[in-house]
Amino acid sequence: MILLHNVTPKVFGLLARKELHDALRNRWFVLYTLVFSLLALVLSWMGLASGQLYGLAGFGRTTASLINLVMLIVPLMGLTLGALSLALEREQGTLLYVLAQPITPAEVLLGKLLGLATALTATLSIGFGLSGLVLAWRGSTIGLGAFLGLLGLAILLALFSLSLGLLFSSALPRTAAALGSALFAWLLLVFLGDLGLLGSALVLRMPIEALFTLSLLNPLQVFKLAAILLLQSDLQVLGPAGQYAMHIYGLRLLPLSIGLLGLWTLVPLLPAHLFFHRRGAL
Template identity: 40%
Template sequence: MKDSFQNRWFIIFTAAFSVLAFLLAYVGTRDLGFYEISGFGRTTASLINLVLMLIPLMGLMLGSITISAEREKGTLHYLLSHPISKKEIFVGKYAGLIFSLIFTITIGFALGGIAIFFKSGTSDIGKYLLDLLITLILASCVLSIGMLISVCTKKISKSIGIAIFVWFFLIILSDLGIIGSVILFNLGIEPTFLISLLNPTEVYKILSVLVLSSRFEILGPVGIYILNTFGRLGSLAMLTGVLIVWSAAPLLGAYLHFCRYKREEV
């Protein structure tokens, strides 16, 4: 965790997310006046877009360099020469990064929440806190993907390049790909929904809308399909489960690959 706090990327992302989250608490809505604070519900809706842009990038970047940086510098070989298992090294790296992300996200949400509380009270604070929890799960998803990238590369530049591409794909290319697939292959609602589950940021987006509103029409036919098929509570449980799988699967893959490292490969 100490290494994360000394990482310039971590400092930049933490400062950016905290400042922007606080500002969104002021300019999230103009219903109450030019510089007034919006309620928790509206601010949560505004934070979704901020989370989708910054948190995946932060998790991917930090995760992608955690092992590859050690390999490039030769310090991983040094660590493995000590009486410490690969499991302990991997778990220690992951624990330090996930707690750092929790710190960053909590600080950002707390700053916005405090500002809203003193201006608008506690209206919709439950939704705000629930979205904080969902955001933490999303952070664990992208961190796991980042660590998978890291254990598969030996150079920092390569791991960062792959991480940026994955971020670009998840945030931008994925939506375009889904739209293109629907048009090109004339996909129905169910296949479109299943495709969207292949992107954790899409799952987060759908889950956040479920938290904020029971009206899934906002998401179009796919949203109505989800609500009719699983119900509100069922949809919440199912989508949360998908995010947990997205957290566990890449992390397990990264761990198994890391445990196969041979001394001469490090």
């Protein structure tokens, strides 16, 4: 609610369109789009080639393969683009000109978030769209619902990554520092996921309840939990922690995971606004 105070929709929309236009001209964004689309196409083609019956489980097999791709690439895209957004303009001096206008920091922050989110949604839609066209051409529509659901979860994960990147960009004065912090956060989120939880469970002899609660503190693990639930109705693939979660929450686990991922998207925005309001263009 604090972020929405004194936010003018017209100004907010203009800033979002400017950010979208800048993102489309960003060479990193173009590279991310090409890489993600190419990898999605390769995974879909490999999923078809590995099946004896092309029309069966094409979308389901590809959706399972895309989960790891999304967990690896999407946070990297969101974190780096978000970290470069404010810090780069601060170094170039354009942020000082923007804030000299009758515009609030909240409008600038939310405008950048919306513009970058639109750009990343386009990237994900292109990658998923090309993959889906290949599968529909050679296969069937079995598993299409989970495939589209994964796209929605990927967009939520991109929003979280952008929010966290904007937090680094608003708190740190230099582009190098913001980008370095974003890359370090990406490493922590990706490589301290399954490996970190497994190591902690073995060393500390953690109970199942604590292990599951700890996994919810990593948005990438929450995404993985929701994605697996889209593919199948149980979490046996996650071992005892997954079985414990299904036993406790049952059918409520999927909406709970989606809601928690959406909440993680909002968490970095408030401190990002506080840092940006205090630091401004300096």
